Amino acid sequence: MYRGHTIGVIVPAYNEAERVGDVLATMPAFVDRIYAVDDCSTDDTWAIIQEHAAASRQAADEDTAPSGERVQASVPDGGTVVGSEIVPIRHAENQGAGGALRTGYVHARDDGVDIAVTMDADGQMDPDQLSALLDPIADGDADYAKGNRLADRVSRREMPPFRLFGNWLLTQLTKIASGYWRLQDPQNGYTAISHEALSAVDIESLPDDHDYPNDLLVRLNVARMRVADVSMPAVYDDEESTIRYSTFVPVTSVTLLRGFVRRMRAQFAVDRRHPAVLCYAAGTAALVATAAIATVGVANAVAGDPSVREPVAAALTLLASASFLLVATRVDARDNADLGVRR
Template identity: 40%
Template sequence: MPRFSHDTLASGLSLQLSLLEYLMYRNKKVSVVVPAFNEETQINRVIDTMPEWVDHIVIVNDRSRDRTSEVVRANAVYTTGRIQLIEHEVNQGVGGAIATGYKWSRDNGIDVAVVMAGDGQMDPADLPAILDPVVDDEADYTKGNRLVTGEAFQKIPKIRFFGNSILSLLTKIVSGYWHVADSQTGYTAINAQALEAIDWDRMYKRYGQPNDLLVKLNVAGMRVVDVPIEPVYDVGEKSGIRVRKVIFTIGSLLVRLFFWRLKEKYVIRNFHPLVFFYAFGFFGVALSAIMFIRLIALWIGLGHIPEITFLSWLFSFSLGFNSLFFAMWFDYEENKHLNPPLRSRDVRARKRAA
């Protein structure tokens, strides 16, 4: 009979405990919120590929017109009680479905709530990478970033890639999370503290929900980290997004959110002089636009530009540009601690381990 040293036995026991802890996902109770609207052909793929250590799969049927609920109930996992199927009586949009799942997670003692779409576009292999910064207390909220992978431009439809890039740039300014990109991704994880901090009943309920949430998280002082993930397309999904319409809808939402964040964070909760720089900046830009129109009109009417008109335009433009630059710089510095860099980790190794 082979004999083992004390160190060997201790090492084996430690490995067993480590494996057990991993299967429970490091002693954290995890739910995956799945907003679903007309996903009868895709929902089984999401359920069947879900890692075993996910405690609850919270599927929110947002008043689907197909057999989404019937397909979920027919899945073998449903009989285990691991699936929580919530039915909306009125369609609330993807943001409303996510909010419902978040509220269930908050009220049922979930440590980390993840969002994965019901169309199978989110790779379960990326789930450990999404969870780890929250579990390790690096962040209160993590979100996938599809734009940083080398194949993003080839995999993502071009109009979506450019639309997402524009919205991501605007969301940096609006939310205060200057290192966050791919603002429209729905692959996210949020901890219990952030779940408690946000009023989900007042969350924007359509496709602008990720932008709205980032702004609310910033005002609440929550840390946000981007995690590189692989974009997944052409798995049978059918998108209901109309990019041109969404850009204008979310664009107007971003304007409202920007001024709301300035008011809440830098006027009401803790005054900061950057509001003056933003005020001077917007005043200068507006004045320079008026002066530029006058400059063009005089050029056309007189054949030349009076020096005083040109100097007035140059002064107002310089005032506006420099004021906006300093305001954004102050905002960047004020929020740097809420957007920490992702610690070095081998994401591919995490995928293999999963």
């Protein structure tokens, strides 16, 4: 328990036999329950999770020695499990990063855990930083907290350049889709969510793939939940990313677009004259008109009948589109400013 709140940590794992044991063994003592979700691994991940779960059960059974001293159950890698119950869960079929996380979230919600944390099994997330992640929720300032590796210059330099650029681009797109305009590093998997927020976002329909954090942020905004960015150092070793960019990019793009439309529909349902919604719609319509006018101009030029009318008209509609979209983003950022928390 942390500051009067029960804590459940979800550890999704796929072929992490070399690291998952260390993650489970070094969990802070205030963690009440660990949901170790093996996503149908093909190595010894499941066996290691089971060993640690057995050790946690032994520690619970032998909680107090006759002398009144705490008994610590040992685990195969030399660590100890003290107090935290490990719940081993195994998928019969691989469901992806989002699917494994979804399973843990459902268990944590149904168990009534006050704050559910996600911590990857690859050792990239420092357990010593967990209290900093929990504080915004424990203080009542936020409903969801996530790590941010981009807040610190040193951490940005440690991130590989390709990841840094991709993260920056995803940050900009996710800001637009989710409405959390102060957000950075949306793909950070070190997160904490309150029971109230977890119960409000229909977690059963979370996507299976690595686009789950982007989708979750949209759901949180629709539910008007406050999100805190917590500065965290980046930790990189020799682990390999499981993201396949050939599928991640198109899938995430569709998720972001769908999420943006869902958020606009939710705002429109509340206020049919919402200025951000109207400006986004007008800007998009003007952009479509620009493309149509430009197409006509190109077709006329190819047919040997060039004219300045189409280029001028396209330039004017493009300018109108940019103006509408700029106003939309400004209004959107203003209306959602109270939902973004920086720590």
